[in-house]
Amino acid sequence: MSAEDRVLTLIRDQGGPQTTQMVAAQLHLSRSVTSHYLNRLADQGLLVKNDERPVQWRLATNETAEQQTDGFRQFVGATGSLRDIIDQCTAAVHYPPNGLNILITGDSGVGKSFLAQQIYEYAQANKVIEADAPYIVLNCADYANNPELLSSILFGYVRGAYTGAETDHDGLLAQADGGYLFLDEVHRLSSENQEKLFTFMDTSRFFRMGENQQSRHATVRLIFATTEDPEQVMLGTFRRRIAVTVHLPNFSARPVDERLTLLTALFHQEAKVLQRPVVVTGAVLSILVHCRHQGNIGYLKNWIRRGCASGFKDQAKQPVIRLTAHDFGLTGQKTLDNWTDITIEPTAAVQQQTTDTLDQAWQHFTTAVAGMKAPADWEYQSLMTQLQTMVPSVPAWEAAHPLHGPHAYWFHSILQQQFGLAVDATLESLLFALYRRRMVLPAAQRADWGAAIRHHYPRAAHVAAAFYQHLEALTPASQESLQACLTLLLHDYVDETIQLKGMMIAHGERTATSIQAVV
Numbered sequence: 479m480s481a482e483d484r485v486l487t488l489i490r491d492q493g494g495p496q497t498t499q500m501v502a503a504q505l506h507l508s509r510s511v512t513s514h515y516l517n518r519l520a521d522q523g524l525l526v527k528n529d530e531r532p533v534q535w536r537l538a539t540n541e542t543a544e545q546q547t548d549g550f551r552q553f554v555g556a557t558g559s560l561r562d563i564i565d566q567c568t569a570a571v572h573y574p575p576n577g578l579n580i581l582i583t584g585d586s587g588v589g590k591s592f593l594a595q596q597i598y599e600y601a602q603a604n605k606v607i608e609a610d611a612p613y614i615v616l617n618c619a620d621y622a623n624n625p626e627l628l629s630s631i632l633f634g635y636v637r638g639a640y641t642g643a644e645t646d647h648d649g650l651l652a653q654a655d656g657g658y659l660f661l662d663e664v665h666r667l668s669s670e671n672q673e674k675l676f677t678f679m680d681t682s683r684f685f686r687m688g689e690n691q692q693s694r695h696a697t698v699r700l701i702f703a704t705t706e707d708p709e710q711v712m713l714g715t716f717r718r719r720i721a722v723t724v725h726l727p728n729f730s731a732r733p734v735d736e737r738l739t740l741l742t743a744l745f746h747q748e749a750k751v752l753q754r755p756v757v758v759t760g761a762v763l764s765i766l767v768h769c770r771h772q773g774n775i776g777y778l779k780n781w782i783r784r785g786c787a788s789g790f791k792d793q794a795k796q797p798v799i800r801l802t803a804h805d806f807g808l809t810g811q812k813t814l815d816n817w818t819d820i821t822i823e824p825t826a827a828v829q830q831q832t833t834d835t836l837d838q839a840w841q842h843f844t845t846a847v848a849g850m851k852a853p854a855d856w857e858y859q860s861l862m863t864q865l866q867t868m869v870p871s872v873p874a875w876e877a878a879h880p881l882h883g884p885h886a887y888w889f890h891s892i893l894q895q896q897f898g899l900a901v902d903a904t905l906e907s908l909l910f911a912l913y914r915r916r917m918v919l920p921a922a923q924r925a926d927w928g929a930a931i932r933h934h935y936p937r938a939a940h941v942a943a944a945f946y947q948h949l950e951a952l953t954p955a956s957q958e959s960l961q962a963c964l965t966l967l968l969h970d971y972v973d974e975t976i977q978l979k980g981m982m983i984a985h986g987e988r989t990a991t992s993i994q995a996v997v
Contacts, residue, residue, distance in 0.1 A: 558736055
């Protein structure tokens with residue numbers, strides 16, 4: 479490849495924004511030459527740059543993708559674990575001339591209906607369909623035992639088509655013309671109705687029941703949803719007409735920060751109903767966030783509503799409703815990781831924090847890392863100092879975040895108790911802020927620089943690995959990046975030169991653990 483193509487390929491492979499220095503270091507080019515190619519690619523419309531310092535470059539298509547996900551702001555995970563799913567859905571919406579059909583799979587209560595609604599609203603917001611375009615929902619399970627009735631509802635019927643059909647009647651396909659038709663539990667469609675529907679998907683034409691001569695036309699975008707395996711319950715000819723299939727994971731399979739955001743949103747709905755603040759105790763959060771019920775978010779919504787009803791009954795005259803394990807029937811259950819209480823205000827929506835000086839400091843750090851191939855000891859020390867200087871940039875509100883409780887708990891339990899390290903508590907606040915923000919090093923640095931760090935400081939790396947094994951990963955890339963950073967920060971606390979090796983075996987969580995920490 480030419481140097482210009484190499485620059486473009488690198489930025490495409492990295493995914494996130496890159497500074498000129500980061501690109502130059504990874505491609506072994508001078509900064510001036512790299513800047514020249516970056517500006518040429520921007521002139522061609524292939525790259526865009528921001529107005530910050532240092533300037534960061536990204537693919538022009540990434541800019542479009544960010545604008546697309548704006549239409550899914552209410553869909554938790556749209557910019558996180560479900561980003562690929564949202565990208566597929568937005569691509570299906572924009573595909574000419576009338577979009578692509580979408581099948582959403584997943585267990586009950588994972589948010590299939592909500593995603594379908596968000597797809598429709600996104601199409602409206604982006605003027606792909608008219609502002610008043612219809613959105614019609616049909617649950618096929620409601621008519622699974624009467625396929626002829628379901629056929630008449632979908633396709634319509636003419637007078638005399640069956641006993642009781644006294645007038646012509648348009649079906650849902652005609653009513654959804656120009657908009658979206660969402661068919662939930664689509665696996666309950668009979669084979670005959672699947673055949674009729676895939677004929678419509680091919681031709682945009684259909685016959686009403688009792689009508690054999692004159693077909694009718696409608697432009698309808700179709701979204702389907704099922705809890706079953708499509709391979710087992712849908713005709714192959716029907717499945718092949720659906721170009722995009724996405725799968726929504728269970729609640730327990732989502733990253734812990736997304737699970738927490740979902741719970742917060744559900745509690746916020748109830749706080750608005752009760753019209754007063756709601757305090758959710760850490761014990762309740764700890765159990766709910768690790769819920770593995772097959773009903774998923776739908777089950778949690780009802781559970782939270784029952785818990786809020788119980789708390790309101792006992793505290794109806796209180797200015798703040800405090801929800802405890804008793805309100806949710808959780809008395810006696812073991813709680814986890816020292817979760818902290820949260821307060822949900824009924825009038826204040828959950829706010830996402832904007833970019834601040836810590837984000838900028840991290841970008842400077844990644845630039846410094848990108849410029850090092852085989853660092854000397856003084857360069858490792860320089861990077862460690864650069865990480866330490868980020869501590870004052872950590873905003874005070876980070877400590878109030880519910881995820882901080884588990885992070886601080888494991889930091890104390892693993893680093894300070896298990897390994898007996900007197901690590902400065904301010905470093906925990908920094909590590910948590912980087913963890914919550916899912917900070918990540920570019921792929922090349924995670925592999926090469928991370929391996930060099932582990933080789934240079936093997937004992938510190940062992941301690942860092944033990945800590946992050948207990949902490950739930952938000953993304954694998956972020957966890958890998960932060961493990962390398964913690965290894966670097968532990969250099970001042972772990973003596974890598976001690977030759978003595980031994981094994982200690984002790985039992986118990988109090989005396990034995992204390993002995994272990996002393997040793």
